[in-house]
Amino acid sequence: MNKKTIRDLKPVEVRGKRALVRVDFNVPLDDSGKVSDDTRIRAALPTIEWLADNGARIVLLSHFGRPKGGPDPKYSLKPVADRLRELTKRRVEFHGASIGPAIVAATKSLGEGDIVLLENTRFHPGEEKNDAELARAFAELGDFFVNDAFGAAHRAHSSTAGVATFLHPAVAGLLMERELEFLGRALAAPKRPFLAILGGAKISGKIDVIEALLPKVEGLLIGGAMACTFYRALDLETGESLVEADRVDLARELLDRARMRLTLPHDCVVAPSLEEPNAAHVVKRDAIPADEAMYDIGPDSIASYSRAIQTAKTVVWNGPMGVFETPPFDRGTRAIAEAMAKATNAGCLTIVGGGDSAAAVEQAGLAQQMTHVSTGGGASLEFLEGKALPGVEVLADK
Ligand code: ADP
Ligand code: MG
Numbered sequence: 084m085n086k087k088t089i090r091d092l093k094p095v096e097v098r099g100k101r102a103l104v105r106v107d108f109n110v111p112l113d114d115s116g117k118v119s120d121d122t123r124i125r126a127a128l129p130t131i132e133w134l135a136d137n138g139a140r141i142v143l144l145s146h147f148g149r150p151k152g153g154p155d156p157k158y159s160l161k162p163v164a165d166r167l168r169e170l171t172k173r174r175v176e177f178h179g180a181s182i183g184p185a186i187v188a189a190t191k192s193l194g195e196g197d198i199v200l201l202e203n204t205r206f207h208p209g210e211e212k213n214d215a216e217l218a219r220a221f222a223e224l225g226d227f228f229v230n231d232a233f234g235a236a237h238r239a240h241s242s243t244a245g246v247a248t249f250l251h252p253a254v255a256g257l258l259m260e261r262e263l264e265f266l267g268r269a270l271a272a273p274k275r276p277f278l279a280i281l282g283g284a285k286i287s288g289k290i291d292v293i294e295a296l297l298p299k300v301e302g303l304l305i306g307g308a309m310a311c312t313f314y315r316a317l318d319l320e321t322g323e324s325l326v327e328a329d330r331v332d333l334a335r336e337l338l339d340r341a342r343m344r345l346t347l348p349h350d351c352v353v354a355p356s357l358e359e360p361n362a363a364h365v366v367k368r369d370a371i372p373a374d375e376a377m378y379d380i381g382p383d384s385i386a387s388y389s390r391a392i393q394t395a396k397t398v399v400w401n402g403p404m405g406v407f408e409t410p411p412f413d414r415g416t417r418a419i420a421e422a423m424a425k426a427t428n429a430g431c432l433t434i435v436g437g438g439d440s441a442a443a444v445e446q447a448g449l450a451q452q453m454t455h456v457s458t459g460g461g462a463s464l465e466f467l468e469g470k471a472l473p474g475v476e477v478l479a480d481k
Contacts, residue, residue: 103225218245231256236474282307283402350381379405
């Protein structure tokens with residue numbers, strides 16, 4: 084990690100100072116408007132607690148959902164403030180705005196260790212345009228800037244990137260540090276064998292990841308609907324499966340280039356439709372019925388993928404192996420999660436990236452047994468693609 088973090092700051096730069104912290108509190112709410120999954124809030128606690136313990140006055144900024152460029156009560160961060168208060172057991176104020184003289188005054192009246200959460204940054208139309216005036220207004224809210232919003236770091240917005248132009252020092256929070264450490268270590272100096280597992284719905288969104296990982300890994304295991312586009316490249320029948328017809332040539336080209344390192348599932352779980360889970364059955368990959376679709380990898384594939392995982396020293400996984408939201412098509416995904424948990428215990432570095440993949444691992448109750456489950460969906464993908472993240476680029480170098 085070549086970026087400064089809060090731990091690189093001198094005590095005098097922290098105590099009594101206002102830390103403007105960009106967090107990713109973009110969490111789901113239930114029907115009653117309460118936070119239904121507080122993973123992202125909990126992920127920011129180490130930074131918040133560190134700052135509070137070191138006497139900072141904490142000002143939190145986050146986006147929330149996709150309001151259409153103006154205030155919308157549906158996208159208020161108020162319920163998140165309530166949850167944060169329960170989790171931190173500290174004073175947590177909430178303000179229904181995020182810039183302006185009254186808010187600046189509120190940040191200045193905070194006591195050491197106190198926390199204020201401000202309203203959704205996306206209530207300002209300038210936020211997603213990385214508007215400089217808005218960034219300047221955000222910068223007035225703190226004495227130094229901390230970016231802990233890894234999940235938003237791939238976006239150059241006023242509160243993730245622009246603000247750092249006007250507020251120094253700008254450093255990484257502990258979650259950001261952790262994300263960059265683990266993802267970075269896997270890519271830069273992986274212990275070998277290094278295995279990548281890629282799945283999910285579409286090959287199109289993952290091409291850059293495949294291209295970036297292929298030269299680095301000993302093996303790349305394919306699952307999900309993505310496998311079907313590769314099957315088509317082998318002239319196999321794929322029935323009603325999700326296939327991206329316009330990516331078949333690309334899949335063929337990838338197979339030609341990396342046959343030895345690219346593994347496709349040997350067998351699949353197919354059904355006439357997702358509404359007929361009872362009709363699910365296993366077929367070899369060259370026997371997919373023309374009127375059925377592949378919804379998961381089959382037991383032989385699970386067994387061989389699991390064995391490969393046990394021999395690896397580094398595993399990066401992105402994209403579910405099947406339609407994990409609909410049992411029994413969650414079996415492949417669960418089995419891979421279990422194999423990874425076992426590998427972690429045996430000393431393998433296991434990393435899960437991607438929103439749905441993280442959700443699947445969480446759902447299987449195995450998140451704690453991975454070395455690292457990234458909180459950033461799109462951001463972790465862009466990192467794996469080898470792209471620079473704007474929210475990281477703006478931070479001070481060590
Ligand atoms: P991530 O968010 O982890 O990057 P993706 O968004 O790429 O993952 O893919 C997740 C989605 O892929 C899930 O909604 C899952 O249902 C779907 N999926 C996986 N396998 C299949 C399949 N065989 N057919 C249709 N959809 C699939
Ligand atoms: Mg997804």
